[in-house]
Amino acid sequence: xxxxxxxxxxxxxxxxxxxxxxxxxxxxxxxxxxxxxxxxxxxxxxxxxxxxxxxxxxxxxxxxxxxxxxxxxxxxxxxxxxxxxxxxxxxxxxxxxxxxxxxxxxxxxxxxxxxxxxxxxxxxxxxxxxxxxxxxxxxxxxxxxxxxxxxxxxxxxxxxxxxxxxxxxxxxxxxxxxxxxxxxxxxxxxxxxxxxxxxxxxxxxxxxxxxxxxxxxxxxxxxxxxxxxxxxxxxxxxxxxxxxxxxxx
Numbered sequence: 001x002x003x004x005x006x007x008x009x010x011x012x013x014x015x016x017x018x019x020x021x022x023x024x025x026x027x028x029x030x031x032x033x034x035x036x037x038x039x040x041x042x043x044x045x046x047x048x049x050x051x052x053x054x055x056x057x058x059x060x061x062x063x064x065x066x067x068x069x070x071x072x073x074x075x076x077x078x079x080x081x082x083x084x085x086x087x088x089x090x091x092x093x094x095x096x097x098x099x100x101x102x103x104x105x106x107x108x109x110x111x112x113x114x115x116x117x118x119x120x121x122x123x124x125x126x127x128x129x130x131x132x133x134x135x136x137x138x139x140x141x142x143x144x145x146x147x148x149x150x151x152x153x154x155x156x157x158x159x160x161x162x163x164x165x166x167x168x169x170x171x172x173x174x175x176x177x178x179x180x181x182x183x184x185x186x187x188x189x190x191x192x193x194x195x196x197x198x199x200x201x202x203x204x205x206x207x208x209x210x211x212x213x214x215x216x217x218x219x220x221x222x223x224x225x226x227x228x229x230x231x232x233x234x235x236x237x238x239x240x241x242x243x244x245x246x247x248x249x
Contacts, residue, residue: 040066056080
């Protein structure tokens with residue numbers, strides 16, 4: 001499916017850069033541009049694009065205002081030089097939030113999420129619009145979360161979390177994509193929100209997703225696990241081995 005895209009940004013060079021990246025793809029056609037909130041509203045209503053690449057801050061207001069002013073069901077990918085508006089992006093159900101300068105990898109991931117949403121078998125995303133990086137209630141494996149630290153923002157599905165490792169008041173979240181994100185949340189907060197199984201504690205400082213387990217073994221150093229995409233041996237507490245085996249049955 002070829003996506004019809006509208007590029008909204010009040011900086012001409014930013015529009016040129018994004019349009020150039022999109023022009024390299026055969027699955028996207030740029031059908032128009034807009035350089036203000038007012039012109040964005042008019043373009044969305046006139047062109048009915050499939051996806052809008054929306055600058056957050058523009059000279060006549062916030063890009064979010066354009067989305068709220070129209071009844072179109074187009075997908076929105078927010079683009080900004082700043083990360084602090086990511087939570088508002090969740091409130092308008094943005095598919096992704098890209099921090100400038102946008103590169104090919106960012107763009108590919110964002111368009112991949114557009115395709116996921118278009119699939120009838122894709123789970124409905126759950127966005128939690130709160131400043132904390134972990135939600136207050138239980139999560140499902142198909143739920144979509146935002147991992148934010150400073151300007152660095154990563155969107156992921158719960159099922160793509162491979163492991164979580166405690167670092168005092170912080171938690172390192174290890175993703176199947178190979179991307180790790182260090183978040184200012186305790187491991188205990190994550191444990192209370194993640195489904196068990198498949199997420200289980202293997203050590204006082206480590207939670208793992210058993211769906212990504214490749215090896216559970218014992219040697220002279222004790223029990224350990226190896227997870228998908230890694231050769232690292234993670235130690236397993238001897239007292240927890242029994243409960244892990246029970247969950248694997």
